[in-house]
Structures are given as structure tokens and as C-alpha cells.
Amino acid sequence: MTTVIPSTVPKNDLQKLEKLATSFPDGALRVALDTIHNDLARGETVFVLADDEAVTPSRAAQILGLSRTHLYKVLDSGALEWHPVGARDRRILVKDLLAYRELMRGARRRTATVFAGGTAADDEALDEMI
Amino acid sequence: MIRDRRVTLRCICEDLHQDWVSPQDRSEAIKLRIAVSELVEGRCKPSTVAPFLRKIPRLNTLGHPLIRAFDDQFSGNDDVATLRESISSVADRAWWKQKFSSRWRGAATIVLPADPKGIETAWLGAAGYRRAGSPEDFYAWFSRECASGSDKFLPAEEDISLLDVDLRIARLDAWKAQLHLSVLVLLANCLDEEAAGPLIVLSPKPNTATETEPLAEVSLTTTTVEEEGEVVRELIVEIVPLKHTKLTERAIATTLAAIEPDTHSWTTAPLNASAMSHSVLTTEEMYQRAFNARESGSSDPHELPGVLRVGTIAHYTAATSVTQATIEGAAVEAMCGHWFVPMHDHDQLDICGGCSDARNRLPEE
Numbered sequence: 001m002t003t004v005i006p007s008t009v010p011k012n013d014l015q016k017l018e019k020l021a022t023s024f025p026d027g028a029l030r031v032a033l034d035t036i037h038n039d040l041a042r043g044e045t046v047f048v049l050a051d052d053e054a055v056t057p058s059r060a061a062q063i064l065g066l067s068r069t070h071l072y073k074v075l076d077s078g079a080l081e082w083h084p085v086g087a088r089d090r091r092i093l094v095k096d097l098l099a100y101r102e103l104m105r106g107a108r109r110r111t112a113t114v115f116a117g118g119t120a121a122d123d124e125a126l127d128e129m130i
Numbered sequence: 131m132i133r134d135r136r137v138t139l140r141c142i143c144e145d146l147h148q149d150w151v152s153p154q155d156r157s158e159a160i161k162l163r164i165a166v167s168e169l170v171e172g173r174c175k176p177s178t179v180a181p182f183l184r185k186i187p188r189l190n191t192l193g194h195p196l197i198r199a200f201d202d203q204f205s206g207n208d209d210v211a212t213l214r215e216s217i218s219s220v221a222d223r224a225w226w227k228q229k230f231s232s233r234w235r236g237a238a239t240i241v242l243p244a245d246p247k248g249i250e251t252a253w254l255g256a257a258g259y260r261r262a263g264s265p266e267d268f269y270a271w272f273s274r275e276c277a278s279g280s281d282k283f284l285p286a287e288e289d290i291s292l293l294d295v296d297l298r299i300a301r302l303d304a305w306k307a308q309l310h311l312s313v314l315v316l317l318a319n320c321l322d323e324e325a326a327g328p329l330i331v332l333s334p335k336p337n338t339a340t341e342t343e344p345l346a347e348v349s350l351t352t353t354t355v356e357e358e359g360e361v362v363r364e365l366i367v368e369i370v371p372l373k374h375t376k377l378t379e380r381a382i383a384t385t386l387a388a389i390e391p392d393t394h395s396w397t398t399a400p401l402n403a404s405a406m407s408h409s410v411l412t413t414e415e416m417y418q419r420a421f422n423a424r425e426s427g428s429s430d431p432h433e434l435p436g437v438l439r440v441g442t443i444a445h446y447t448a449a450t451s452v453t454q455a456t457i458e459g460a461a462v463e464a465m466c467g468h469w470f471v472p473m474h475d476h477d478q479l480d481i482c483g484g485c486s487d488a489r490n491r492l493p494e495e
Contacts, residue, residue, distance in 0.1 A: 005491060006491045007490065007491040042465075043465060043488050043489060043491045044488075045491070064399070065397065065467050066397065066399055066409070067353065067355040067364050067409060068355070069351075069353035069355065069364065069366065070364070070366055070397070070399060070407065070409045071399075073351075073366060073368065073399075073401065073407050074399050074400075074401060074407065077401035077402040077405065077407075078402040079400055079401050079402045103400050104398070104399055104400060105463065105469070106400075107398055107399070107400040107406060108398045108461075108463075108467075108468070108469040109461045109463070109469045110461075111396075111398045111406070111408075111469065112393075112461035112469035112470050112471055113460070113461050113471065114379045114382060114383055115383060115386075115393040115438050115470075115471075116461070116470075116471035117379065117380075117383060118437075118438075119181075119184070120181075121376065121379065121380060121383070122180075122302060122380060122436070123176075123177040123180040123181060124177045124376045125302060125375075125376040125377045125379075125380045126175075126176045126177050126180055126295065126298045126299065126302060127175045127176055127177050127376070128375050128376055128377050129176075129298045129301065129302065129333075129334055129377070
């Protein structure tokens with residue numbers, strides 16, 4: 001796994017990357033390079049991982065921004081796939097981690113909407129009361 | 131004896147046309163009546179009427195001197211010492227004279243509850259000016275109008291519909307207050323034992339004889355985590371929704387608000403199926419509120435059940451649609467990973483540390 005932190009990338013290199021990306025015809029490679037460029041330009045840390053690569057729970061927790069205990073709740077619930085390594089250790093496939101990350105973003109978006117509901121949401125709940 | 135007091139919408143909007151201490155009460159009541167009429171005709175739901183109702187005080191405390199006098203007279207606090215004069219010319223039911231100064235006169239009646247366990251309600255059904263000796267005097271007019279019965283001055287369908295909305299709001303508020311307290315007690319137990327629950331959240335008690343139904347299950351656990359070299363205690367709230375309704379959403383918001391009302395503090399991660407986990411770092415203040423609630427059996431009256439603080443911190447977001455999101459109330463993702471519904475007036479707020487860090491990581495200009 002390679003980690004690219006945006007602040008370590010000189011702007012010049014970022015422009016070179018953008019140019020390089022546009023030199024490719026449309027396709028997966030073009031999209032990949034564009035994504036790396038756009039994410040870095042937005043200040044997002046980029047992890048380059050192989051699809052079938054596996055990470056430790058600690059690494060997964062870090063990538064998801066959760067505490068280890070919180071991540072183990074998620075693993076135990078079955079929402080994020082994992083496989084055992086040796087007697088006690090677990091590993092998580094990168095593709096599963098990324099799929100879960102999307103699930104988490106959706107859940108956070110919905111939760112934010114519930115949080116912001118306020119009185120109007122209370123009023124809507126009145127319709128369900130009998 | 132406890133007695134409810136209410137004023138018919140017709141009386142407020144048509145009879146009490148003058149002398150309002152707070153005239154906006156009457157103009158809001160007129161708007162309320164229009165909304166209620168649509169509810170009666172089935173063209174809207176209670177949720178449409180509720181915002182109008184929230185804009186004015188309870189109907190028995192509206193700013194008109196005759197309403198105030200009626201509210202006092204029929205409070206039920208001192209019935210024995212309260213002298214009431216009936217309107218003798220109307221015979222089909224007891225109507226009581228309600229007076230204020232030498233100017234206003236009214237007619238009130240007491241309606242017994244349909245449910246024997248319910249409480250009776252005094253209704254102010256009509257009002258007008260006193261004009262002694264004139265056929266336009268209120269009591270003379272009232273007697274003529276009631277010549278073939280006084281039913282038309284009883285609460286109408288609109289008043290009953292409004293009462294229903296009023297009761298729903300009261301039941302929802304009571305339910306939220308109860309849930310708020312239950313969650314604080316659960317939290318106190320969890321802080322002692324490291325785990326507590328599940329707490330089964332039931333729907334608000336129905337008006338009818340049907341059973342309450344479970345809406346969600348709430349379980350709490352605590353764990354120690356290292357945050358920037360410091361050992362802190364994290365609380366994880368697991369919520370399993372058993373029904374997918376607006377009430378369930380309100381139960382979730384009320385549960386989390388009881389523990390930590392600041393939405394910025396929460397980290398959400400989905401569990402299997404539709405279950406959800408939310409983590410938050412514990413604070414001294416959280417311990418205080420939880421243990422106080424468990425000890426006293428009540429929560430601090432300054433805490434508002436179900437009220438979450440949103441927009442306590444300003445976030446940076448890359449979302450280009452932030453203006454649109456503000457108008458539509460849709461959530462956007464901040465640079466720190468927190469999702470929020472953007473609001474106006476963020477200039478005065480502190481900027482989120484996570485977002486500042488993310489912004490500082492941006493490539494050099």
C-alpha cells in the first residue's frame with residue numbers, strides 16, 4: 001500500500017500529473033490518474049492499494065476514522081467482510097473496505113439529515129401517531 | 131379537580147373582534163383556522179397544522195381579556211368558591227355567563243369526556259358586547275340564536291380536529307421527555323458497568339386502546355481509546371430500528387441528543403442490516419447529567435429533549451452545491467469527513483479542527 005499525503009506533493013508535480021492524465025485515451029487508466037489528481041487537489045490523502053490487498057483492523061480503523069473498538073463492532077456485525085489470519089488476527093480486503101466506506105458515507109448523510117430535522121421532523125412524526 | 135379550558139375557533143375568529151391585548155394572537159388564530167379547515171376536509175395532515183399551532187400560545191391563554199377571565203373562572207382550582215350564573219333562557223344544556231368588565235359577555239359550557247378516565251373540558255363557545263336593554267345585547271342575541279337548541283355553539287368539527295393535533299403534540303413531547311430520561315439512566319448504568327441495554331424504545335402511547343409498538347433497540351458500551359497520546363473513554367451507541375418511520379427517526383435523534391446534543395461530536399458507522407452505531411468521546415458534563423438524572427429520577431429542566439445542536443462549528447466543504455444544499459436542507463460532506471446540513475450565519479462559528487488540518491494538507495499554491 002502506498003500513501004500520498006497532499007501537502008507533500010509540489011504543485012508542479014500535480015500539474016505534471018494532470019498533463020500525464022490527459023495524454024491517455026479515455027479508459028480505466030485515465031480515470032485512475034484523474035482521480036488521484038483530483039483527490040490530491042482537494043486535499044484528500046490518496047491510498048494506492050491493490051483490490052485483493054488486505055489491511056489490518058488498525059489500518060482499516062485509521063482509514064475509516066473510527067476507533068479500533070468501534071471498528072470491531074462493525075466487523076462483528078458483518079457489515080464489513082473480514083477473514084481470519086492465524087489464531088487471533090483479522091484482515092480486511094481493500095475492495096470490501098472501500099465498499100464499506102461508501103456505505104458509511106451514505107449512512108452519515110442520512111444521519112445528518114435526521115440531526116437537522118428539528119421541529120419540522122417532529123411535526124411529520126405527528127402524522128404517524130394514532 | 132383538573133379541567134381543560136378551550137375556546138372555539140369560531141368564537142376567537144368571529145366573536146372576539148376587538149380589544150385584543152396581543153392582536154397577533156388573533157391574526158395567527160385566523161390562519162390556524164384556515165389550516166384546520168383543510169385538515170377537516172382531508173386536504174392536509176396534522177403536520178401541516180402543527181406549525182400554525184406552535185406560533186400561538188395555548189388557546190385558553192390567548193391575549194384577550196375575556197379569554198383570560200374565562201381561563202381563570204374555569205380552571206377548576208376553586209370551584210366551590212366560584213359563583214357561576216347560568217344563562218336561564220337556554221334550556222337544552224347548561225351555559226354559564228362569562229363576564230369581563232362592563233363590556234364583554236360570553237357563554238361557556240362544560241363537556242364531559244367520552245372516556246371516563248379523561249378530563250372534562252370547559253369551552254368558551256360565544257362572546258359579544260353587553261348592551262343592557264338593547265336587542266343587540268349579547269345574552270339577548272345568544273337566547274335568540276339558541277331558540278331551537280344551542281348545538282351550534284358547541285365545539286365544531288374544526289375544534290375537535292385541532293384538539294386532536296394539540297394532543298398529538300403533547301403526547302409526542304411527553305414521549306420525548308420520557309425517552310430522554312430513560313437514555314440518561316441507561317447512560318449512567320453504562321458508565322458504571324461498561325455496557326447497558328438493550329433499551330426497547332416504544333412508540334408514544336396511542337390515544338386509542340391499541341398497544342404501543344417497539345420502534346428501536348438501544349445498547350451502549352464504553353471503551354478506552356488513545357486520542358493524541360491521551361487516554362479517553364469512548365461511548366458507542368448501537369441502535370437497531372425495528373420499524374422505519376418518522377417516529378423512529380425522532381427516537382434516534384432524541385436518544386443521541388440526550389447523551390450529547392452537539393451533532394459535531396458524533397461519528398456514525400453502519401452495522402449490518404439497518405442497524406447503526408454512533409460513537410462519541412465521553413465528557414465530564416455527560417457523566418454529571420447521567421448520574422444526576424439517575425439519582426433524581428428527572429432530567430434538568432433546562433435540557434430540551436430531542437433538541438440537537440447543529441451548526442456549532444463551521445466546516446470546510448468541497449461540495450460545489452453548498453448553496454443548493456442550504457436551500458434544500460440536504461446534507462453535504464465536510465473535508466473532515468463529517469456530514470452536515472449547511473446553514474446560514476456560519477461566519478461567527480469556530481472552524482472545525484479536522485477541516486483545518488485537511489485544508490492545510492492541500493497542495494501548495
